[in-house]
Amino acid sequence: MQGSLPETRGSAGSIYVAPSLAAALDALNDYGPAGAPFAGGTWIMRSPIRHEPLREHYVAIGKITELRTVQIGNDAVEIGAAVTHAALATALAGLPEFDVLATAAGSAANPAIRTMATIGGNLSTPNFAAADCVPALLCLDAEVEVSSRGDRERMSLNDFLKARPTLAPGRLLTSIVVPRTRRKTAHTRLPLRRSGDYPVAIVSFAARLDALNRVERVRVAVGSVEPVARRWERLEAALLGRALEPTQAANIAAELAGEFTGRDSVEAPAWYRVNVLPSLVRRATAAALGS
Template sequence: MNPLLTRPRVDVAGTVDEAVDRLAELGPDGAPLAGGTWLMRSPEPVGTFVALHRLAELRTTGADVWGASTTHTALAALPLHPAHRALGRAARLSAFPQVRNVATLGGNLCARGFAEADLTPALLALDATVEVATTAGRHRIDLDGFLRGPGGLLVSAAAPAPANRRSGYARLTVRGGGEYALVSVAVSAELAGGLAAGVRVAVGSVEEQARRVPEAEAALNGTPLDPDAARAAGEAAAAVLSARDDLLAPGWYRLAVLPTVLARAVADLLESP
C-alpha cells in the first residue's frame, strides 16, 4: 500500500514536555501537528502526529515574543513595534485568509524545504532567537542556527525592539496576493541622523533557504535609505545569491527583480511610524 494513502495516528499532547517525549520516542516516524497547512505539500509520510492544539503556552504572545502556534492572522493583528513591522507585514501578505487563519509561526519556520516561507526572512531580519524544547531541557538559539536543523520542539520566537529601529517587508508573486512569493525581502535598520546603521537584510524564496545577505547590508549601512541605495543593495544581493529554478519562475528572473523588491522593502520600512 502507498504509505502516503495510509491514515496516520494522532496523539494529543497535554504539555510541552509530553509532546517532546512522545516525539523523541517516535523518532522519524513522528511529527508535530499544529495548523497542518504544510501537510498538503510535504511528500514525507508520517506514521504518528503529535497534536499541539491543547498547548496554550505555544499560543502566548507578548511585546517581543510570539508562541510557535500563533497563527499568521493573529500575528498580523498584533500592535507591533516599528522594529517588528516586517513580521506583521509578512504574516498579513502571506497566503490566503483561510490559510492564514490556521498556518502558524512554528510551522513556517519548521517546514523543511519550504523556500517561500514568508515569516522566515522577516524574523531573520529582526535578529530573532527561538526557544527550543528537547528531552535535555529548553534552550534559546539564534534563528539561523535553528534553521540548520538542531532538532527539538519550537516553543517561541523573540526579537529585540530598540526604540530607533524599524523594519519593512516586501514580496513579489506571479499574479497577486495569496500566492507563493517569487522573491521576498525583509530589511531592518536603526535610523540616526537620517542615516541607516546596523542594517540587516534577509532574502527569501530565491535560494532553497532564506538567509541574511551581508553584501546588501554593507551597501545600505551609512546611507539615507534612498531608492538609489536600495537598488544598489539589491544588485549586491543578486550578485552573490544562487537563485533556484522552479515552475513559477527561473532563477535569472528572481535575481532580475530582486533589486526592485528590496527597494520596496526599504520603502515599507520608512513608512513605519
C-alpha cells in the first residue's frame, strides 16, 4: 500500500503535510491503519508519556484552507476541523448565544496550547475524557461531518462519539455545524489549580428562556466525570418549565447526581468528580442568566 504513495509523503515514520483536503483523504486512505491525521499535535506529542505507540505515518491537516475557516451564517455556524481553540474563541466573541463554546475554546489548557490544539482534534481524540469542547458542543446540538475518499457523512456529535472508537482508518472529521438560535449559554469547569490543568469536571449549559426566565428548552452536558462526555437528560427534564434559579438548579442536580459513575485517576477520585457537579450547575446557570 505504501509503495503506491508519492515520494513526497515520506517513508516510515513520516509526516505528510497535505496541501488540500482531497490529498489528505487520499493519503489517509492509502496509509490505512498505519496512518492517522495530525492536527495541532498537542495530544499526539504526549503519546510517549501515556505509553501509547505512535503511528507510522501522520497526515498533517493544518495547511488545508477549507479546514481552517469559521463560517458564520444566519442559520448555522460551520467550523472547520483544523480551526484552533484560540481562533475559534476569537471568531465567536461577538455571538452571545455561543458563549459556552467560546469559553470552552478560550479557557482549555493554556494560551500556547490554544494556538495549536484544534477543535477537530479535541472531538476526535480517543480516551480524552476532559475535552472541553465536547460538552459545549453537545449542549449546542452540534452535528459533525466526517469525510473519506469519495464520501462525506453528517451525523450528530453524540453519534460521532459513539462511533469514534471504531472509526475506520481513512476517515477525517472535516467540520462541525452548530445551529443558531436564541439561547443563553455558559461553560463551567473545575481545574485543580487555576489554569493549565485538565478539568476535574465540566458542566456546559444552554437554555431558551421566556420573558419570565422559565425554561422552554434546555441542554446540560457533563464532561470529565465519566470517560465520555454526555448530556444530563434527567436534569434537563427536571428544569423544563420552571423559572431558572441557580440554587434550585443545584439542589435538583444534587438529587440526580447519583446517576454518574465518576472515573478514578491520579488527578481526582471518582466521588469528587461527582460531588462537584451541583456547584458547577449553580455556577453555569448563574453565568447563563447573566449572559
